[in-house]
Structures are given as structure tokens and as C-alpha cells.
Amino acid sequence: MSSKRWSSANVRLRERRSSYVQPKEVAKRVRKTSKFNVDHVPPETSKGGVFTERLESGQIAAYEVVVHEKPVETAEWLHSILSGHFVFERVDEVHVEDVVGAMRRVELAAGDALFRAGDKSSEFYVVEEGSVQAGVVFNEGETLGDASLLVDSAMRRVDGQALTDVVLWSLDRETFRLAVASLSESRASIVKLALERVPILRDLDSRLLDRLSRLVSLARYARNQRIIAKGAPGREMFVVASGRVACRDADGATGDLVLSEGDHFGERALLYDEPRAANVYALDPDTRCFVVAKAVFRAHLGQISEILEHDHKLRILDILFAGVPAEQQQLVLRVDRDALARATSLVAFGDGEVVVERGEPAAHVLVVKSGTLETEDGEVLGRGAHIGLEAALASSSTAVSYPATARASGDVECFRFAAADLQHPAKQDAAAPSTTLKARSVDEFELFRTLGVGSFGRVKLARHRATGTACALKILRKGLVVATRQKANVKSERELLVALKHPMVARCFGTFADDERLYLVLELLRGGELDGRMNETRLEPRDVAFYAANIVLALAYVHSKHVVYRDLKPDNLMVDATTGYLKLVDFGFAKTLAATEVTYTMCGTPEYIAPEVIAGSGHGKPVDYWSFGCVLFEMLSGRTPFARKPGAAPNHVLLFKAIKSSEVQFPDDIDPNAKDLVAALLAKDWHDRVFDIKAHPYFRAVDWTRLERLDPDAPPWKPHLSPDPFDDSNSNEDDEEDYDEDEVEVDPVRDNFDYWNDDD
Template identity: 30%
Template structure:
């Protein structure tokens, strides 16, 4: 920089100006450098921000994918924000399919090599649902799987079609698409379509051969026959074993059946001690597989007394009195036993007289003529639809509900005296789904019922297109709708609703009728807030001590024995009662998923996880109703439904006043005031008309 020197000692005015200018020039240079540096920093920050945004977007996409895939995460135990989500959609139902329960498998067996068998077994074991099959069932599946081959581009499964078979990929590659979008590829050892072996369901995706493909496949009827026949034979076998017991010889088949329902399967390895001489005895065993050595201590040495095999039993005296084991029983090689301990046995059979019911009295009750509803003068031509008075559906007929088997419409009479709920179902649809017997039985049951906790049937009609059932109108709406509105019920409301169901169950079970489709969608509130059971499409008459083997119900509410095809009875109603209590208190059932096979897997695992706000009494009754072994369930032991009524969760319930309709229903605060249809969801009018049907199945309807 150039410097200036004054001629005299004092700086001149010009010098001052020049100095200031130079200083400003230096500041501008500094500022320019700072700005350039800041621009570089800003550019770097922008680049980093863009990179972070892209990474964040990727993570959000990944989180969304994970959320979609695992939307049924378990509840955390403390964080209130992560409490279980309330169920927002209606539960799907599965109608019983009349596959012959006694049918034999006539297809030729396909021999498999050791490596093929190994591939099939591994595929079954890694599948959520199939892995629950036992070794014998898996062996039967391996034996009966058929082979099929597809060329590249051929469809194995078409989205929207009805499924009948499951597949295991032996070799080759397939591609799975949904609505034209690729989901994933399938290769050797993958299982697909397995839901179709349980029931008739629509395929949710298309599966096409990408290369030449070799598949193992099985049809539903074959699978059902495998499981059902094995369950029946095992049950008959156990019944025969029990009848040889000296202690149990006076029990009837109904009582022996209850014991079988309460027994557990246990496995032992070689040399395992099952019973120790001198120990307190409290368990009875039946040998299903393997051999057991019985030894006794004689002068300090174990002396072999005898060898027991399949069908032999031991420890029976431990069921009826305090005893010490008089010998040691140990497994000689792998052993499988069925066992029941004293505490469970005493809950099942009254030990003091070893008699559960008087058979003759029970049969007389079952055969007593039913009291029919008073003869009705209601005529079909007198019924007219009620119309919406406001809103976007104004002037349309009021629809109270829509389901897989028809619509329920609100009707009144020409003189406008009474409201009715009319269920209308297309006859062609009934025939297509092979539900003729169920519809006829539903009408028969409802016509015979006289119970304040079950909806009344006032008339049944038909024409060439539909069958119609005109029923009592419950103006308070569905429990499902109310639960959806509030999220979850207070305990007092849940107790009251469940108590009404218990009374309906008591009435039905006394008449040898299983309900089999309990859920909030099938519970209605009358104008006084009392709960009534509706929809008897899945109900069935059953003689005590017998089993039925149909696969029927709503997935979230199905008992394990239905899923396993082990044969079921009235105990399934108590299981579903436990699931109902859970859903009323929590807002969603304990076992849920968007994929039915995952629901079934969870039910078979049987792990109940309770949110922290549930009371101890609520957890107690749910866990006792949802015991995996049906013979141990609350309501299905020796005292029957009395044990449910006497549980402490119902300690505030006056059962007599409930039956007399003398209680103030806490549900009244859920019921809205307004037009007669105000407590129902609104549905658009059905403009389509069912096809005519003339097969004549409804001749007696």
C-alpha cells in the first residue's frame, strides 16, 4: 500500500480522508472473503440437507413398509401412546363347508425321495401355520402331497379366484403379483396358498411360473380328511383306553369325553423318570407311544416289575385320593403320554360320586317339544321399508347392516305400528356357498327360541330370488358400532354386556345348541340397553359328549381345537366369550393380523398379552376362559356355566335382576336419541337384484 507523509507535523485533512478510504477498502475485502466463505458453507449445508432429506425419505419408506408388514406388533407394557389400536373394520367370517367328514383319501400316493421329503418337512416347519402340525400329521401330509409342473409364464394361482390347494415349491422360480405389482419371488422350499386348505377363500395375489416349475400340492379335502380322521381315531383310541381303567369304568361317554378334553400331551426322552417311587402322586397317565419300565426298590436295588406300552395307564388312584407312588415309572426310549392331574380332574368330574349328569334326564330335556313363538299374523305384503329422513341417503330405504350373506333392512307395517329388522339373502348365493342347511337350521332355531337375550323371529318368507327373516328390531344398535365410537368400554359396561351373553349361552346350551359366532357385530342393544344375540347362521345342535369337525367362525374368535380340526363342542363358546371380554375392554381382540394364517398361529401359541389398565379380575376371567385345553375352560368344567357367573369379575352383577330386566343398563349412555335408525351405520341402497333360483331347497322355509 502506498503511504503519504505530511510536510508538517500535524496530519492534513486530505491525509485523514485517505486513511479512512484505505480502512474501508480493507473492510470491504474482508467482508467479500467472509461472504465467499459463507456461500461455500451454505452450499455444503444445502448438499448435506438434500442428502439427509433423501435418507429420511428412504427411512420413512422403510418404516412404512415395516409398518404394513408388521402392523400387528405386540403391545408394549407401559407407554400409553403405544396401547393396542382399536379395531376399525368388521371381522370377516368363515362359513362351514360341507366337506364329508368321513371321506377316505382315494388318491394315489406319490413316492418321495429322502431329499424331497426333507425339503417338504423343512418347508412345513418354517411355515407360520403348518409348523403347528404334529409329527404324525406332517408325515401324512408328506405322504399325500401330489406333484404338478408348470411351464414359464403359466399361472398357478389367479388373483380373485377361489382357492382349493396349497403348494410347496420343489424346484424353479415363481413371481407373486398383486394388482399387476410385483411383490416377491418364490423358490425351492417356499409355501404358498396354504389358507385354501382350511376353507374356501379368494386368492389375494397371482402366482406365475417364472421358470419351469415343479410343485408339491394338496387339496383342501385331502388336508381336512387327514386332520379330521386322525383326530377322530385318536379320540376313539383314548376313549377305549379310559374305559379299561378300574377307577373310571363307571363313567359314561360324556364324562370320559370331558376328561379327554382336559388332558395334556407330554413327551419324555429315554430314561426320563415319569413317576418316582415314594413321591406324592397327583397325575394320571395314558401311554400313547413308546414303552415305560416299572421298577420297585427292593433292598436298595431297582427291580423291574413290568413293562407297559401303548394304551396302558398308571397313576389313576392319584386322581381320587392322597397316595404316595408305589413304584418308579421311567421311559424306555422316547415316550408320549396323555396326562391329567388331580386338580384338573376334580374340576372336570365330581369325585365324590363320579357322575356328571343323569343321562336319561338330559336326553328327555333335549327331546322335549319346543315352545314356539305365539302364532303371528304378520304378512309379508303388509311390510314396507322405512326411509332415511335426512342426509345424503334421504328417501332411500334404511339398511341396518350388510354382511357376506345378505342385508338387514328396517321395515314397518302399513299401519306403522311396529318396527322390524328384515334379513334378506339371495337364494342363488346360498346355493353357491352350499349354506342351505345352515339357513334352514337358523330359521328353525330362531322360531323355537323364547329368551330375552336372543333376538325374536316373527316371520319367514321367500320368493324366487330371496329368503326373508323378519326379526325383532333392536333400536340401540350394534355393540360393534358403539365400541368403534368410544374405542373401548368401561368395565361396568363390559360386565353388563358379557352377563347378557352368559344368559343367552345358558339358554342355548341347555337346549344343546352351540352358537359359534360370538363377536361385537352379532350383539344388539334394545331400547332399554339390554344385549341380544343375533345371527344364528353358524349355530349347531350337538349331543353332549359328541364332537363336530367343521371349520367355522370368525378367525379372531376361533378356539384352537377348531383350527386344529381336533373336533369341538360347547367349549368353543366359552373361548369366544373370553375373546369378547378382551375386545370390549381393549378395543381389539388379543389375536389379530391382516393375514388369517398369522391369527391362527397366534391363537395356537396362546400367549395373551394384557394392556396395563386391565383389572386383575378381568385378566383372570379372560385367561380362564381362553385355556388351550377345552376341558379346563371356565364354564366347561363340572359346575358348568355357574363357574362363569360366580367369577369375581361379575361380583357386582345381580343375576336374578338381570334375568328379570330390573337392572338399569349402563349401556344406555351409549345410545343416541333421534330417528329410529340413528344408532346404526348408514349404507347405500342395493340397486342390484339377485338371480332367480328354482332348485326347491327352501320348500319348507
């Protein structure tokens, strides 16, 4: 390989609605690429992430695009510039048009300042006329301030000055992010309403329609352009978004069938493998259709019959759990209902057949779908009645039996799932020890060296004086948290760390606060970061597979709790020195999301950020699969897939451009199955990524049950440490002089963060 991470000579650097049709005269105007990253400097650290202020749903719902009037020719030209810019790659045309509408005109006379070195960078510019000096000269058709659209804390590192009289068009980051987010939400709502009118889809549960509404693409057609050819294979369903289409030459038809906005056609493609029955043409200029591809539909939702069956099971589970006593609601709220519905089967019983028998272990929960059951006590159980739920929810650790025998009265069908499937989340939570350390002051700890530093504070090796427990004490400055508008993220991190309990997720023993700082008492993991392990040696293929499987299990648990992690990287995966297994740490960017929800905050570590995060058009759990693909590639090759060459200066903008536009170049010696998995995880469009990761051939030799029970013989390596828990020699020590958050000046904080203390 040309670049080997484990080579001592290698220095690894982290870069951690009007429509416009372009006429010929517009095409002749200057259209150039931007001079990347010469006018600003985004925050760069070897391991640091980037982030923007959290966008809340209320902000997005309330936002209205403010349109700044501009000549049609100018709007068309700006559209062509943005459409060719990497930030807007894979962004819908409709979104680009609205962003163009929001751009405002800026005029400067020769010699005027556009910005000063040290200014916070929040404006992106397109030069229409004249020239601007900002490190280099920007002329007509060029853009500057690219990173301003992506990260909050970028700063100008040079002065920007007009060399001539200048006309620019400006777009600020907040407008860009809110516009794209608002338009994405609006589009999803419009698509969902249209899908509800499709007969084969209208009976689907609202949650499934929400998911489907985010799987569609938007296609544009010119007047008289053919959309469907009669006799061609049916691969998509269409919903007219704007304009009109005509269905022609259909068998038995006497004329054109004209369809307009909200109408659908081609839906039989989702049900059957048959040729198209008619030609379909666009009648109007710039006709637009939402497209549901059969392959995408089936990959994410399955066959229609399977979807309807799954949907029915979900409704049954909702009704079943709605009747659970209040004291047990927390248990059923933790259940992954999608997974439980998939594990639920339909079983049939003949007249008089025993369904359950008194005294036998209550291994299953049954819900009557049709027919009736009679118990030996004379109780009649009709449709919707259930057996075994109380036993499955019992808190007792001893086996529970069915209290009475029940037989089928006539033919009966029941939904059935294993009681263990319902208990599984609770058992996972119980698998990790629930140690707590009640502390109210940092004085209750003896502090040692720094284990790591971050954007808002540091992690210290500590000893709890009262118990002698060794721990990692994460210390955050309130002022920095507030100044960087990350209070919501920090609160979310605390809630998740306290709630998540899994053997492959680091434990949180407690939290407390004082006037200036927030504290999290975390499990001390003495095996060090996976990053350190990768730096010191080349991992053998079987070692890579082991660690990759660990990551899959950790992500599966986190996702089952409806959490998207958003910062998966080797630095956030630590080796448990006791077991040799990996543990996921640092939930600073994690967020709880409903199954069909997306979020719009730009956050993560640059080398591992997914394209949809950069685009700002909404993201969910698939971003973690992308990051996993980056980590897997890094373990296999010694470098991240889109990193610049060793020795090149860090550059977020060039890195983000590569992530959105470049294909992965694989070393020759990577196993074909590993290569296939990485390629499937790094699909640019999130709905093309592999989701059933465990079933991939790369993991064919992995015994998942063995890993889930932390088999001590499975790990390829365990660190040799002294019995002294404060040895911690395997951790990646950070030089305390590298970064001192106390030197960062912030305003005094009046917020008490009252929710932070454990007993509040």
C-alpha cells in the same frame, strides 16, 4: 393406552402312520417361514365372517387318507416344515404325519404357470426345489397359499409362475380339513376304548368317557427316556398309544413290568395325592402315550367319587325321563341334564318319617334310591319309584300339591331336585313374548332402509302392513346360499331362531320364501349394536361388567340348549332400547351339538376365532368362551386382542398366526380381576379355559338374579328415541352402495327350500 377405539382419529379395521425322526442331514436343509398373504386375497369386509363348507359326520367317518409315496428324507423334511407352520401349531404330531403322507408332488418347468390371478385358492404349497414368482419370490423351504387351508373363498390376486424348474408339494384344503377331522375322531375313539379298560374309569357313563377322551394330550418318548420318576408327585395318568414301557423298582417287585399298546399306568394320580411308586421308562424309539392330567381331569370332571355320583344321577334322570308321556317329551328334552344332576341331592329319611305330605306344594321331585316308601293309600314305592314328577311337568300355571302323604318304611334314601329346576327351561322360554307374524309374501311388508348387509343378503327395516308391526326383515338370496354351500347352515339358523326364546336372544316372528329369496321376520332392536356404543364412547368399568354379565347369561341359555354360537362379537350384540339389556342376534354360524360332540367347520369372524377352529381339530362350546374373552378385552381396551395396528391392511393369515401363537398384551389400566378373567378365557388350549364364569371375582358385585329378571334400574344406558318405531336412528346404518348381493352372478336355483315356510 396407545390405541383407543373411541378416539376420532382411530380407524378400526377388522380382519374379520409312519413316524419321522429328523436326522442331522435333514435339519441342515432350508426351513423358512412363509411369506404371508402375498399370493392370494381372502374375502375381507369390515364386519364379515369367514367360513368353509360344513363337514358332516358321515363325510368324516367315510374319509380315508390317500397316501402319496415320497422318500423318507422328503417326508421328514416336510414334517419339519409343517411342524413349524402356525396352522399346524398345537396339532398332534400324528396328524401332521398323516397330512404329510397326503401331500402330492407337483413339478413345473421354468415359465410354467402354477396359478392365475382370480383363480379360487384351494391349494397350499411347500417349495422343495427351485423358485416361484407370486408377487414375491418363494424359494426352497418356503410355503405359499397359507389361507387356502383356512377359508373357502380366497382368490389368487397375482399370477404364480415357476422361475426355474420347480418341485413343490401340494395340499388341498378339503384333504387337510378331512384328514385332521378324521384323525381327531379316530384318536378320540381309540382313547375311549383304552379308558374303558382302566378299572377306576370303566364304570363311567359313556358320555363322560367321550368328554374325557377329548381332554387327553399325546406325549412322545425316546428309547430309555424316563416317563415317571419314583417318589415324584403323581400328576398324570398314562395310556400307552404305541411302543412299550417298563415299570421298574416298584416296591416288592422282582423285575420289570412291561406294558404295551392299550395298557395304562399311573392312574392312582387321579385318586390320591401320593408319590409315584415306581420308575417308568420307554423301551422303544418313539414310544407314545396318551396323558390324562390330574388338573385337567378335576377341572372338567371333578374328583372320581364326585364323577361316579354325578354319573349315577345322570342314569337316574335318564330312566326317570324315559317314562314321561309322549306329549311331555319335548319338555324333558329341553332340560340340561348335566345341570339338573348337579342340582340333585341325596336325602335320607328314618323309619316312619314323613317324606311328603298331602296338600303341601309339590316343590320337589323325589326318586327312591334305596328302601321303600308307603303312601296313605297303601301303595308301596320301591327303588326307582318317583314322587312329584307329574306335578313338576303339569302345564297349569297354578300351584300343584302332592296327592298323598308318603312315609319311609325303614331307612330310605332318595334323590331329590327342585321342581323349579325341571321347569326352568320352559320358564326361560316363556320369558320372551311369543309374537308371530304369519306372512307368505314380501308384498305384505313395507320396506324402508337397510339396517345391515351380510354374505348372502341384507336386513331391511320393515312394517308389516296388516298389523303395523315394525320389524327387521332379513332377506337371503337362495342362489348365493346354494353357491356358497351354506344351505345346511341357513336351515340351522332358521330352526334355532324359531326355537330359542329368551329375553337376551332376539326373537324370530316367522319365516317365508319366494322363488328367489328366503325371509326371516326378526325383532327390531332400536338401540343399535354394542359395536356402535363402543365406538362412540369409552365404556366405564361398571358398564363393561354389566354388558359382560349380559353376554354370560345369553351364552348360558344358548349352551343349555346344546347350541354352540360361533360368532360372538359386538356386531352381533344389540341393545334393546326398551330395557337397555343386550340381545344376541344372527345365528348363521350356530350349530346344535350334543354335550360330548365336536364340529369341524371353519367359521366365525377372524378377530374372534379360537385357535382350535383355525387348527381344524374339532371344537365345541369353549370357542364361545374364547370369543367372549376377545369381546371383553375389546370393551376394556378399545381394540381386539390380536388385531393389527390401526392403519395396517387386513390380513387373515397374520391375524390367525397371532391368535395361535401370540400372547395378549394388556394395557396398564385394566383391572386385575378383569385381566385375570380375560387371560383365563383366552387360554390357547380350550380345556384350560375358565368355565365357571359367574363365580369369577370379576363378577363379584354382579347380582345375577337382578339381571335375570331384567331389573329396569340395572342398565347403565338407554337410548333416547322418538315414539316412532321407524325412527331407528340408533342403528348402525350400512351404506347400500357398499355391497349389492344382487350384482353377484349365481346359477338359477331349483331348490324350493320347502321347509322354510312356517306352515309347511
